Amino acid sequence: MRGPWICYCFSLFLILNCYSTSADYPTANLSTTWANTESLPHSVNFTDGSRVRAIVLRGSFGPKFACGFYCNGTCTSYLFSVFIVQTNSASDIILPDSGFPQVVWSANRDHPVSYGAILNLTATGELVLQDVDGSTVWTTNTTGKSVSGLNLTDDGNLVLFDINSSVVWQSFDYPTDCLVPGQILFQGQQLIPSVSSTNWMTQKALFSLQVTDNGLFAYFGSNPPQAYYSRRVSGNDTFTGRRHVRFLNGSLSFFILTAEPSDPDFMIPVPQASSAQYMKLMPDGHLKVFEWQARWLVVADLLDTNLGECNYPLSCGRNAICSGNQQCTCPVPSSPTTDNFRPEFFRAVDNRQPNLGCSEITPLTCNTTQHQTLFPFENVTYFNIIADMEKVDIETCKQACVNNCSCKAAIFQYGSDTLNGDCYLPSELFTMTNADPDVIHRNASAFIKVQFITPPDVTSSDDDSDPARLAIFITTPVSFLLFIPLLGFIIYILDKRRQATQMEEEFLGEVPGMPNRYTSEELRTATENFNKKLGEGGFGAVFEGILEDGSKIAVKCLECLGQVNKSFLAEVQSIGSIHHVNLLTLRGFGAWKSQRFLVYEFMSNGSLDRWIYHGDREHVLEWRCRKKIILDVAKGLAYLHEDCRQKIIHLDIKPQNILLDSDFNAKVSDFGLSKLIDRNQTQVMTTMRGTPGYLAPEWLSSVITEKVDVYSFGIVVLEMLCGRKKFDTSLSEEGWHLLGVLQKCWEQGTLQDMVDKYSEDMQTHSSEVVEMMKVASWCLQYDYTKRPSMSTVVKVLEGVMEVESRLDYNFTDPRMQNAAVVEEEKDMTPLMASVLSGPR
CATH class of the missing domain: 3.30.200.20 (Phosphorylase Kinase; domain 1)
Structure with a gap:
């Protein structure tokens, strides 16, 4: 794919030994140094306040790529960048008023340098940018990699190449906010815009564009990030190449295989280019295509076709509703109170600039949730396209928001069956869209959480002759007389509670052994x-x-x-x-x-679920690391079950409750659902608690032992070995249930087919992984008396004991599987007085 242009570039390099015979100068030799000063041959000031100092330039007469130092505004700081400039036949940069430099790549957006900074292509083949104080700001880290020279290609790719004309380093591998024709955005890379046109920093940038297993996605950088655009592609596990999109003349095309196939999996049309062209992810989340047509023009906004102006996260700012031609308003409840009054919960940040959004009149606080309620807003949708809960009814969606103090709204969209739909629970509320039900063909409602001094009575009644109102009016004098003793009773109760609280707070300091x-x-x-x-x-x-x-x-x-x-x-x-x-x-x-x-x-590597599921994980863990994590968890559970003064059953073992430190040592966390029982107790009665999919079958009888943790441990181990979740509807139906797949593969003798296929190291150690699957299968026995203790599991993992050979591989329990399907995204756990942990 890169061979032809590399050969071409290298040929040019050989031809250009006589520097003065060529109009342009796209290459440079080792041991070359450039200073960001006026002494550079092409130092040009533009009428818009920008400035370029080119060190290499490709071509002449027209919009061409150059590389060097760039600044805008007051020019107190500079980027080392690749930019497009207008040139004449002598390869001089010229100054058309509408042809200002267009930056398409930069090395140091978050660390701009000053006048006098040094760029050095060292004798060892490393390109180094140093500020005036001598500090290293950026480097290619290519020392010792046999670099022979630097070249700027016709495509605008800055390349370090070796004597064999092979690429050692290239700017295309480090995209910033732009793509140029011919450039590829691979899976694992992303476009991140600058904060604004004058602020190059990316730390506070809110948007990103990236390729995933499922297609091309644009994300809004809230916590957690929310997808506001997607162009999906059906997954195919037989493809092992990196998925990518390529900017071609006329399209942004998605490919699955690294080797270029004959046809892309999908194409986003881009206007055919008649001159220089590039696309850029803007600070507001738009993906715009720019082209030189006597001046730089926006010829396409690629996401607008699917989104429209109102479906960008910040079209109208925070807490606002966008309708029509980007008309921005603050939310007003659909239903009035009993007094036919529609209270205000939001006000515009600036009445003269409604697109700046709305602020809460009374901010939400988690310690006064008894004074919160959800107000309905009909036909309101949200930009996020990845639901927090799927196939749930509207009341379940609302209750999930009520139970989560961080939830700002419950946004619901009915599916095709008119009973269930998708539920969105944003923790930060941005622009909502006032949707036309005739256009979207389904009902959509938003229930925004608001704060009251006292909870309101939300109803649509406004009849002043209501008998209930009349009764209240008649009995008001009597009620007033009864209010005095009632007030005294309330004061008495509050005082008793205050005394109890004070005693309990004092008790905190008196309990021995407290942390x-x-x-x-x-x-x-x-x-x-x-x-x-x-x-x-x-x-x-x-x-x-x-x-x-x-x-x-x-x-x-x-x-x-x-x-x-x-x-x-x-x-x-x-x-x-x-x-x-x-x-x-x-x-x-x-x-x-x-x-x-x-x-x-603090555990710097977060929870295990970030590392084991294909498509979601941050890094593919090697077999040795996974095996160590499995042993760590087993040792932690063995301690809880057998070595504590009181036996502790965790009751919620799952990847989210296994945390990893900087060295990937695993620790069991979140004892919020745990049960403490005496040593002489063999089992305990308790209400069902835990997470669907990890629950042992005996939960249906409410009689549990520590073997429920052993079962959950078995599920976690199986997920780690297979690199997938225990229930995954993105697969074909026969592959939804991981236990069903395990049972089938055992019967067919094909357990190796379950090994995480996205890890070469796991495939290399597949025989060991299959042996670990037998350990997991032992832990997953339907009859809990046949499961091993966690101390036995530790001995097996350490090689002291063997796995039980007579295992039952019939894992099918329709009751538990149905519960996993129905309750996959629900929290089945009642809040107990002994809850210790927070977020699950």
Whole structure:
């Protein structure tokens, strides 16, 4: 794919030994240094305030690519970049007023340099950018890779090549916010716009465009990122090449195989180019195509065809509704209160600029959820195209938002069956769209969470002659007389509660063996006023912090827990006294008023689910690493079950509750659902709790033992070995249930077919992986008495024991599978008084 133009470029390089005989100068030799000063041969100031100092330039007479230093505005800082400029027949850069430089790639957007900065192509083949103070700002890291020279190709690709004319480094492998014709955006790469046209920084950029297993997606950088555009392609597991899109003349085309196929999987039309052209992801999320037509013009907005102006996340700013031709308004409830009054919950940030969005009149606070409600807004949709919950009814969607203090709205869109649909639960509310039901062919509703001083009565009644109103009016004098003793009773109850709270707060400091207690001020200081959120869930949010001793922590803010009680304290005391290398350490807690905080050690690599599922993982873990994680989890559970003073059953083992440190050591976390039982108890009765898909069959009888953790462990191990989730509807129907696949493969003797096919290292060790599958199968026995203890699992993993040879591979339990399908995205767990953990 790269051979022809490399050969061409290298030939040019050989021809251009006589530098003065050529009009353009696209190449440079080793040991060449350029200073960002006026002494560079092509230092040009433009009428718009921008400036270029070209060090290499490709071609003459027309819009051509050049590379060098670029600045705009006051020119106090510069980028080392590739840009398009107008040239004459002598390869001089000229100054048409509408032909200002167009930057298509830059090396140091987040670290601009000053006048006098140095660019050096070293004798060892490394391209290094240094600021005036001598600090290294950017480098290609190519020392020792036999680089022979630098070349700027006709396509605008900046290349370092070796003596064999092979690419050692190229700018096309590091795209910024633009693509030029011929350039490829591979899976794993992304376009990220600058913050604005005058601010090149990317740290606060809100948008990105990237290729995934499922197609081309544009994301909005909220927490977590939300997709606002997709062009999907049907997945095919037989393809092992990197998926990519290529900007061709006339299309942006998606390919699955790295080797160029005859036909792309899909094409997004782009106007045929008659001159220089490039596409750019803009700071507002638009993907625009620019072309030189006597001046630079926008010839296409590629995402607009699918989105329209209103479906961009910030078309009207935060908390606003966009309708028609980008008409921006603040939300007004569809239904009035009993007084036929439509209260205001949002006001425009700037009445003269409605596109700046709306602000909450009364901000939501998680410690006053009893004064919150969801107000309906009919025919309102949201830009996010990836639902948080699928195939649920509208009441389930609303309740999920009510139960999650971080949820700002429940946005629901009916599916084809008119009973169930997709549910979106944004934690940050951006632009909503006032949809036309005749256009979208389905009902859409938004239920926005609002804060009251007291909860309202939402109804559509406005009849002043309502008998109930009349009765209230007649009985008002009597009610007033009864109000005085009632007020006294309320004061008495509140005083008793205050005394109880005070006693319980004092009790916190008296319980021996309690972990360290932190004050509100200490935690606010450590977390910078709870500024950096790591995650969130139905129990609250988790924030990163640093204590005074420099150690990193994760602070869980538990909301809606009510008053402290002794059962809660006893469990904190028990969990806080546990110390094991494979259990997450509870460093302390905080408690004041109705708020509860748990302080844990910080785990830099997050939860296991980020690393094991194909398509979602950040990095493909090698077999050795996965095997170590499995052993770590087994040791942690064995300690809980057998080595604690009281046996502790975790009850919610899943990848999200297994955390990884910087060295990928695994620790079991989140004891919020755990059950403490005495050593002489063999089983316990309890209500069903946990996560669908990881629940053992005996949950249906409500009689459980520690073997439910063994079963969940088996599911997690199987997911790690296969690189997929236990229930995945993106596969063919016979492959939805991972246990069903395991049973079928065992019967056919094809267990190796289940090994994670996206990892070469896993395939290399497939025989060992299959042996580990037998360990998982032992843990997944339908009869819990036939499952091993976790200490036995540890011995097997350490090679001390063998796996039981007589295993039952009939894993089918329709009741549990149906529960997994129906409840896949629901939280089945009631909030107990002994809840310790927050987000699941």
